Amino acid sequence: MSPLRITVPASSANIGPGFDSVGVAVSCFLILDVSEQDRWEIRHKSSHLPTFAEYTDHFIYQIARRTAEYHNKELPACKVLVTSEIPLARGFGSSASAALAGIELANQLCDLNLSDSQKLKYGTEIEGHPDNIAPALFGGLMVTAVSHDDQVEYISVPGPELDLIAYIPETELKTEEARRILPENYSRGQAARASSVGNLMIASLLQGDYQLAGRMIELDSFHEPYRAPYIPNYQIIRREASQLGAYGSAISGAGPTMVSFAPKGYGPRIAKHMTTLLPEYKVMPIKIDSKGLQVERVNLQNTIVAE
Template identity: 55%
Template structure:
């Protein structure tokens, strides 16, 4: 029997012009069931997960070990059974959810009593930017900024009356490959224009003006113009989703998945129309996850483990 389980939601990031700062938690989940064991072992029970590597090579274990080492603690051996709804390398935060799960694994096993701010700092150090990890940790729509002194500021909104339609192709796209096509620098004029688009998009999202938010999402200047050629059916999906009633459609994270925002209750209608046109994609309607990562303790087994 498990001592405890950890559940972490998927995420989408950027939302168009909110590059490396805007994220949204979605109701697809990575779940870990943690059991007492004589040695470390990971068991994968999902079509979305590859064969489990040796524990020492597993991202979740390496994250947990790194977290434990930060606090001069040692991880006790466990068997971890993993389930996941989150497809890998599709722009839905699979690595970010694994990082959050690894930090929480160390937090529970080593009794670190980490605050949510400490978890976010560790996750950001590992991931490189806070957008996906903050969404999976906090839940909801999050806007983040890492300041020069290292502090990370987070704004969270959970009352969005929206459906989200994702278009997931069969191909994978590694984040590092999607970053290679981006320019190293922007001129001051280019950066000002791109930031202005992002500012209006965020203001519209927060205020609930989703029609304006959708319009501005599709005006991104930071990354979508450079990545669009890497995304299957990019232009067709944006055009047809708009015709079907979506407010706006953008690349989810680094891609290749795309995501549409539409009014609550209209998602199935938009998804049905787009699925007819996209035989090579899985089209699904998702909701915002408002709660973020969570832990479910089996108190008796947890105490029996001696921690």
């Protein structure tokens, strides 16, 4: 096996009313550099990764083994160097990116020839919903997906480039904790209003009306009103970003990171102002990733060839 590199982007999910169904791929990456050797070895090259004792305890290995076993295959030994730019427990889909990396690792090591639909299905089964898996796999502005009857349907919403600004606090918020904050049930009226807002958000994106889309993002009633008290500076970020020209701001995933969507070219100016306003945050403009999951192989001339 020639050495290979697996690259998976981070993702920002929910995007206001797109609860558990809408996400966008962003330009922070999880990278696996894989080479053949006679025993398993996994090494971390980044601080944005959890500790582990043995390779068998590693989440990516466990997902790869599970995927291989599902196809009655055994993973061959290899060396995996893991690099990550994705902060943990901050709302950027780090677990979804790792799950997708594990699925693709098995796909490559065992020659499974998995289709994109299979990768999406396996990832959704692991994550429980497709809003992080789908954008990480396909890339794009807004990827809308739904899981039903053992299938996962998806579509990418096209559109011009936008600037994204991420506000990443030092505090963590585990997805499990953020889920417990939400109500178990919604009334028919609550559900109808929330889904109407989500429908209008998608329709306005398709029409290219980003001002309206931004307003709908900030009218979510599925999860943001319940999580907002646990998100530091939630109202300040929404208000200040709007005054600086952002279309709208939303909790990224389960939080505590927030993301603003702004016209192209506005990102650096908004980030500069917000860095001054929120010195305890890591504030940065980020790009939408249009490629999604990528696999590259090193040929005999030591050049990288994308698959």
